[in-house]
Amino acid sequence: MFESMMHAAFWLSVLQIIAIDILLGGDNAVVIALACRKLPAHQRNKGIAWGVVGAIALRIVLIFFALQLLALPFLKVVGALLLLWIGVKLMQPEDDEGHGNIEGSTHLMGAIKTIVVADAVMSLDNVIAVAGAAKGDLGLVVFGIVVSIPIIVWGSKFVLRLMDRFPAVITLGAALLGWIAGGMVVGDVTLQPLLQGLPGWLHYLTSAVGAVFVVTLGGWLARRRTREGAGVAELTLADAPRGAGDK
Amino acid sequence: MKVLIPVDGSENAVRAVAHVLALRRETPALEIHLLAVQIPIDGHARSFVSKEALEDYHREEGLAALASARKQLDEAGVAYSHHVAIGHVADTIVRYARERGFDRIVMGSHGRTGLLHLLMGSVAREVSQRSSVPVTLVKPDEAAR
Numbered sequence: 001m002f003e004s005m006m007h008a009a010f011w012l013s014v015l016q017i018i019a020i021d022i023l024l025g026g027d028n029a030v031v032i033a034l035a036c037r038k039l040p041a042h043q044r045n046k047g048i049a050w051g052v053v054g055a056i057a058l059r060i061v062l063i064f065f066a067l068q069l070l071a072l073p074f075l076k077v078v079g080a081l082l083l084l085w086i087g088v089k090l091m092q093p094e095d096d097e098g099h100g101n102i103e104g105s106t107h108l109m110g111a112i113k114t115i116v117v118a119d120a121v122m123s124l125d126n127v128i129a130v131a132g133a134a135k136g137d138l139g140l141v142v143f144g145i146v147v148s149i150p151i152i153v154w155g156s157k158f159v160l161r162l163m164d165r166f167p168a169v170i171t172l173g174a175a176l177l178g179w180i181a182g183g184m185v186v187g188d189v190t191l192q193p194l195l196q197g198l199p200g201w202l203h204y205l206t207s208a209v210g211a212v213f214v215v216t217l218g219g220w221l222a223r224r225r226t227r228e229g230a231g232v233a234e235l236t237l238a239d240a241p242r243g244a245g246d247k
Numbered sequence: 248m249k250v251l252i253p254v255d256g257s258e259n260a261v262r263a264v265a266h267v268l269a270l271r272r273e274t275p276a277l278e279i280h281l282l283a284v285q286i287p288i289d290g291h292a293r294s295f296v297s298k299e300a301l302e303d304y305h306r307e308e309g310l311a312a313l314a315s316a317r318k319q320l321d322e323a324g325v326a327y328s329h330h331v332a333i334g335h336v337a338d339t340i341v342r343y344a345r346e347r348g349f350d351r352i353v354m355g356s357h358g359r360t361g362l363l364h365l366l367m368g369s370v371a372r373e374v375s376q377r378s379s380v381p382v383t384l385v386k387p388d389e390a391a392r
Contacts, residue, residue, distance in 0.1 A: 030288050030304075160286045161286065163286075164335055165369055233339075235306050235309065237310070
């Protein structure tokens with residue numbers, strides 16, 4: 001790892017991993033906060049702490065499996081396709097479908113279970129992307145996990161604000177996922193023999209194609225789904241507004 | 248006159264409310280509305296959390312953001328309405344003011360420090376650029392008068 005630190009490619013991977021962690025890690029914290037909302041006050045911090053520990057442990061296990069799997073024939077192609085899909089999905093506006101049923105549990109164990117199950121699913125995109133960006137460098141994988149921890153714990157509001165203020169961040173993130181996917185395809189063991197005689201810059205080409213593909217398709221789908229003039233989504237508040245009526 | 252004060256629980260809101268209270272001395276017939284805009288939660292979190300739980304969460308966070316401004320107005324003995332909406336912050340403020348026929352938006356600017364200052368300060372800027380309703384931005388030194 002220390003030798004590779006000299007290379008620009010290493011630092012590029014580091015930046016990619018940080019970007020992935022920021023883009024795909026923010027919602028974990030939201031689920032943790034939601035799952036612990038209904039716990040009694042003295043258990044809430046305990047629930048959050050154990051939830052975070054569980055999420056991180058799970059992420060380590062998942063990334064271990066991801067690295068093993070990506071070495072198998074053809075699975076890098078599958079991983080790349082998944083990344084393309086995650087990238088396209090990242091660019092879609094929020095929808096009302098797919099609402100789950102996890103209410104804040106009133107028991108500590110229930111809350112922790114919720115967090116771990118949700119995190120298993122939510123970490124999956126992050127894990128595939130980090131495994132792709134790390135290109136098998138275990139040091140980078142560990143780095144990716146370490147960077148994701150503060151984001152899981154404290155970063156959700158920051159990430160939400162960042163995306164609210166600078167929507168271009170989302171497009172750049174989607175492009176990055178497409179880029180990683182494009183590079184991943186040519187790294188697949190089944191494709192290696194076929195690519196023998198081809199020039200070394202090929203992976204730049206496929207990466208660029210991946211990035212353009214994700215941004216184009218994602219942008220097109222997002223435009224199709226954007227509903228204009230839906231009005232402001234105001235929440236009804238339990239305590240009636242005071243003073244002048246709400247007109 | 249109908250005045251909208253978008254609040255985020257920061258010093259910004261305190262200054263904006265102070266400014267409106269000062270305005271009110273000249274124009275007692277002010278109709279004051281506080282608005283806390285919550286950024287929607289996208290992505291996977293939505294598939295694990297029920298709509299109700301998510302709304303409760305936004306409501307709670309919104310009321311927390313409203314708390315200091317409400318206390319300020321309560322202490323001044325002024326009537327007001329308060330609201331929580333979900334959406335892109337600047338966009339929602341602009342649309343809310345337009346749709347509900349407000350005459351003015353009063354916002355504090357530059358209440359945060361560091362990176363958050365950079366991020367949040369620009370909400371006020373974006374609102375003032377895009378709003379068809381007149382916007383008053385209250386900067387830290389102005390509120391001291």
